[in-house]
Amino acid sequence: MDDDLDAVRVAFDDETGVGTITMDRPDALNALNGQLRAGIIAGLQRLEAENEDADGVALRAVVLEGAGEKAFCAGADIGGFSEESAGASSERDHYEYIRDFPAPVIAKIDGYCLGGGLETALACDFRLASESSTLGFPEVNLGLLPGAGGVQYVTKLAGPAVAKELAMTGEYISAQRAADEGIVNRVYSDEGFEDEVDAFVADLAGQAPLAVQAIKDSAHMAVQSGLEEGLRYDAKLFGELLETEDHAKGAAAFNEDREPEFEGK
Ligand code: CAA
Numbered sequence: 056m057d058d059d060l061d062a063v064r065v066a067f068d069d070e071t072g073v074g075t076i077t078m079d080r081p082d083a084l085n086a087l088n089g090q091l092r093a094g095i096i097a098g099l100q101r102l103e104a105e106n107e108d109a110d111g112v113a114l115r116a117v118v119l120e121g122a123g124e125k126a127f128c129a130g131a132d133i134g135g136f137s138e139e140s141a142g143a144s145s146e147r148d149h150y151e152y153i154r155d156f157p158a159p160v161i162a163k164i165d166g167y168c169l170g171g172g173l174e175t176a177l178a179c180d181f182r183l184a185s186e187s188s189t190l191g192f193p194e195v196n197l198g199l200l201p202g203a204g205g206v207q208y209v210t211k212l213a214g215p216a217v218a219k220e221l222a223m224t225g226e227y228i229s230a231q232r233a234a235d236e237g238i239v240n241r242v243y244s245d246e247g248f249e250d251e252v253d254a255f256v257a258d259l260a261g262q263a264p265l266a267v268q269a270i271k272d273s274a275h276m277a278v279q280s281g282l283e284e285g286l287r288y289d290a291k292l293f294g295e296l297l298e299t300e301d302h303a304k305g306a307a308a309f310n311e312d313r314e315p316e317f318e319g320k
Pocket of ligand 1: 083084086087129130131132133134170193194197201
């Protein structure tokens, strides 16, 4: 597994419970080759292992970012994606791994976020972008469509007109336009970006982790199911959370007018 970590850097802060995976191919604008895709999965597995000996939930949130000044990720590595994608469908890919990961994953977008890079960000739970970032689906210029669900995701977030506009024209949009369309959660000034992202992630990491996991689960269910099935599912999750120590801690803290300290139990 350590070989798989060659194209990424992985860090874990045991004070905050925040893990960081840095896609580390800055000379190629962090384009996704096989090694980087495997690295993202291996990085998530390494971070998930922080929970193994923990009393409760140690890993509270994961930030996914790109190394260098210019890009989150400029998409699939154009040199080699045809052979990779031919063999990729049988395995659980990094998009699916991020989507199903128990802790929330935050795409920290600073620069180009294109093609498979945008699809990687769309598989994450949150997209936080600096105002000078640029997003888009250039695949049509290569005679392709976004192959990892880009049209599906953007249609659900922003509607079919926006999804078709992005994927059919291949034109890039600003972070602000992406936020206006509901594709990006927050846009921050370039100067304040690092601090604002840290504050957002710290807040998220301080929330009750079992409730956060259940909410992620519920949101996925809402996208895939009808309302009746989704409501039944949420009622089941709610019943389970009522039994947790975190719920008791949250209620006690409210009654005593202080901040709770959740443990994921
Ligand atoms: N794959 C491989 N290498 C890439 C790359 C990519 N997707 N994007 C950039 N690079 C490389 C460039 O080849 C260049 O390498 P060299 O210095 O060795 O020449 C380096 O990164 C820097 O890039 P540029 O010099 O092009 O930087 P720029 O600032 O002039 O332009 C850009 C930036 C507009 C993002 C331009 O690099 C670009 O258009 N990149 C391709 C974007 C793209 O089409 N992505 C979609 C790929 S398809 C896909 O993603 C679908 C899928 O999942 C299957």
